[in-house]
Amino acid sequence: MAQVGSGIDAGFPFSAVVGQDQLRLALTLCAVHPGIGGVLVRGEKGTAKSTVVRALAALLPPVDDRPARLVELPVGATEDRVVGSLDLEKVLRDGERAFQPGLLAAAHDGILYVDEVNLLHDHLVDVLLDAAAMGRVHIERDGISHSHPARFVMVGTMNPEEGELRPQLLDRFGLAVDVAASRDVDTRMQVVRRRLDYEADPAGFAAGFAEQDAALARRIAAARDALAGVRLSDTELRRIAALCASFDVDGMRADLVLARTATAHAAWRGADAVAEEDVRVAAELTLPHRRRRDPFDEPGLDPQQLEDALRDAAEQAGPPEPDQDPDPDPEPDPDGPGGGPAPDETPSPPAGQAPDAPAGDAEATDGETRRQAPGAPGSAPERKVGAPAAQFRARLLQIPGVGEGAPGRRSRARTAQGRTVRQTAERGHGLHLVGTLFAAAEHQATRGRTAGRMKLAPSDIRGAHREGREGNLVLFVVDASGSMAARDRLSAVTGAVVSLLRDAYQRRDKVAVITVRGSSAELVLPPTSSVDVAVRRLASLRTGGRSPLAQGFLEARAVVLRERVRDPRRRPLVVALTDGRATGGVEPVHRARVAAGLLADTSAAAVVVDCETGMIRLGLARELATALRGAYVRLDELSAEQVAGVVRAGTSTFAA
Incomplete structure (x- = not known):
């Protein structure tokens, strides 16, 4: 079902991944429609999360005669590195105010991959998800006003054992998938065999799946081109609204994401209109993580609850339109144009299901x-x-006191992202620009400054002491x-x-x-x-x-x-x-x-x-x-x- 995680992931073919149908489908739909808002992949260690994400990059359409990029965001990245910042070198050297793009610009028309996204600072997660939803990055800082496109497939992976994302941030991800290693012996054998074959001969192994990957790439490109022509009727839109209302999700983001995902799935299977099967698949990917109102609620979606909600939504949606299949529970052909897993396939229950709480009588x-x-x-x-x-x-x-800044939001701490409280002649968290310029200003006369040029020395550099919160x-x-x-x-x-x-x-x-x-x-x-x-x-x-x-x-x-x-x-x-x-x-x-x-x-x-x-x-x-x-x-x-x-x-x- 999953490839065992290891450091050799770059060239593993997407088609060679054993199982993980729901994860592969979620990534594919985001590749078809980046406006869905990305995928959150939750799972234990060694379940091929990184392997599948990296393999997807090879299937995306090329950009300006170059392959689509996969940009990896390290957990310790600063906001300046992510969104971009003032190009200080050009300012000091040429006296020009210039912008230096960040990782979001590099990920344009590609994949932005964040491993261990649950360990990333919350404000950075907000920045990433805002950019993924809007398709642009707007920067207003350091006297710079800049905007650039940033359309990318946002993928975050996490191990729930290392801590959960807050429900507010969970909702910002378009889709979420829980992955687990298969317990089927034959499947596990096939996983290990393919991995060993790949490690023995990466180029030869990839060549064996080259045609399958090429076919998937062509199908993604065709679905992207057809997306604008897919019709979402009022009947299916009412079904979507009724489904979200029945699960009592907060806000309207779930409705929008579900509609986009259903449209992308219709385009992926080659249809020109959204049908109930598209809504069903979209609901399985869109709703589970949005039902976590409390931090201690178990993730997942009860299949029977989904069936009941779809039945109720069908009644509210009214009779099907003449060009639609009147069958309320269509069974798509797994070998037909829809591809992917059967939409009514019952998922396994969430791992670590909490035992029933003691009765309150x-x-x-x-x-x-x-x-x-x-x-x-x-x-x-x-x-x-x-x-x-x-x-x-x-x-x-x-x-009490000031800590060293373990990621979190409780006590005061020295951090790289907090507010600047003072400057220091020692190394701090980033450059204290104003302090540096003031320190240099005192020596300009003795350094023979010429008009328009400020002369700096290493002794002028001032670091910034920042204070934020720690866990x-x-x-x-x-x-x-x-x-x-x-x-x-x-x-x-x-x-x-x-x-x-x-x-x-x-x-x-x-x-x-x-x-x-x-x-x-x-x-x-x-x-x-x-x-x-x-x-x-x-x-x-x-x-x-x-x-x-x-x-x-x-x-x-x-x-x-x-x-x-x-x-x-x-x-x-x-x-x-x-x-x-x-x-x-x-x-x-x-x-x-x-x-x-x-x-x-x-x-x-x-x-x-x-x-x-x-x-x-x-x-x-x-x-x-x-x-x-x-x-x-x-x-x-x-x-x-x-x-x-x-x-x-x-x-x-x-x-x-």
Whole structure:
């Protein structure tokens, strides 16, 4: 089904890819109609994402007697490199204001390929998708007003395990495809055989598929030429509108993209009018990623739901026009002009489907299966936590100081794309032009400046200190002991954690979860950017037993130290949710404070969320916050709607 990814991708033929029909069709339709807005390819490692994209470039029509380009955008690219900037060399040398084009200009009439697009800064993703949708780039900066065409097929690939794109950015991609390696033995054998044959003789292997690729290239060019003549009737347009309305997608982008994709598919199969089969194929590529209203919603489209929506849309579309097939569910000939996969082929369910959440009825939340917890005799019984309480917009938990700029949107950091805060004689993020010119101006008289020419020296160069936002490692230490389970308190706690996880998702943090109960602490989720996994782990959380908080803080310390070696730029933030009751007498309480001090010695920022309720409060959580040298906040103060302000995790400030 997929070619195993490797570094030898440039000459692999598009026709030689085994399977991946939906991905190949999506890329082909974008090649026919670049206005669709690009393709997002989601999949695990080694599923031929890069191979298929690079192979597509050879099929695009040539531009000005040259092959279509495939321009790769590195994750660390700056906005100046992407859209273009002032040509500083020409300004200083000739005194002329000139524009230097960027990668978007180079990708005109070709493919712009962004690997790991989920790791790209959000503002750059917006710039790319705006250009892909408009077909032009407009630059108004540095005294330059410039516009140039930028029609390209935008393709982004990502591994969901490394973090998701925000739903707002998902919607900006025209089409989305989930890819996975086949589990069929024969298919896997064919994948490996073709890859080995290609690596043994790239030129000979490519020659064997040259005619098939040439036929595809001719068909793409013919479909492009025929696109303007494809008719989209009011009947099919009503079907499209009804289909988008039934899936309750936001805005009108889905309707427009679906219409363009259906038109492109009709042109691809050689038809002169859009039919229901074109709408069906377009819906399978257009709608799945637009149904993710919440960051933790599973992607994908239920085939039965699509069938029901198409049936309802057919009723609203009314009777077919005389020149259309009256059959509501046409079966296109897979060997006919349509090509590609059968439109009603049932896709496989999304990988990693979340288990059903615990039932929210009284029996599920108050009296689920109880059993004796392992550990010391007399410990509280274990039970499964109830469904999380209602989520809310969490207030901002922020690390004080200025970090090194791990990609994200939480705490202050030195970054390459942020606002310029000052100039420096040392190397900064880019050139501070005004500072450089002022530094040079002081020496023009002694350097013998002539009219119209400014003389610069290396000592005049000033760098720019920029400040933006960074992502952090947010490490949750969740007390799941018997005291926390009392009065179903843990349902409120898990609801708060889910709210904080949603905030971490939006701010592009890495997260980890440690639970504390019984006689030990468990790292139930190692640090990851895929925060939706944490929500699934919380759904199966069990409670009961003692509160070994000391072990929890020691485990958090170990995680912080390990991650500091792996990802030194990402500063840690420990969020402990507990009532502070390290049960078992005075000694466990003392050990918890000592362990908290050891965690604080790592310089990790910390926030203790006090989950204690009732009329009488012991205040133990506040004492733990002091030991952690962190901030203290009550559980009911986590909502940004209820309490305004920012929690800065540290001893300096806490704005309530």
